[in-house]
Amino acid sequence: MDSSTYVFNQPNMITIQGPVTNIHDIQVTYGPLMLDTLVRLGDEIGGAQWLVGLSLININNIDATVALAVNATNKLGDRLDAFLLGNVPDSPIIFPFMQNLICLPI
Numbered sequence: 001m002d003s004s005t006y007v008f009n010q011p012n013m014i015t016i017q018g019p020v021t022n023i024h025d026i027q028v029t030y031g032p033l034m035l036d037t038l039v040r041l042g043d044e045i046g047g048a049q050w051l052v053g054l055s056l057i058n059i060n061n062i063d064a065t066v067a068l069a070v071n072a073t074n075k076l077g078d079r080l081d082a083f084l085l086g087n088v089p090d091s092p093i094i095f096p097f098m099q100n101l102i103c104l105p106i
Helices: 032-044 063-079
Strands: 004-006 014-016 028-030 050-054 080-085
Touching: 004 063, 032 063, 050 063, 063 080
Parallel strands: 004 028, 050 080
Antiparallel strands: 014 028
């Protein structure tokens, strides 16, 4: 999720962006076909609830995140269990203003 971006008008499900330099953080874009696939998969296996991650890694431009939230709500309907908000919110590298905070998992 960290380096993935929802593109509301992308016709294919997933596109890898550039070379893969870190197998744990592959930069991809994905489109509405991904949500359609989740609906179909859930139908095929007799039902499923989905968690959708909403990235905040690019806090200055959240248009893609908002588009994903709206489209996931519309396409998944009652199959949407919850949104997972953010990316490493306690990271002082991404959010320097948080460098003096201590975040503990609960």
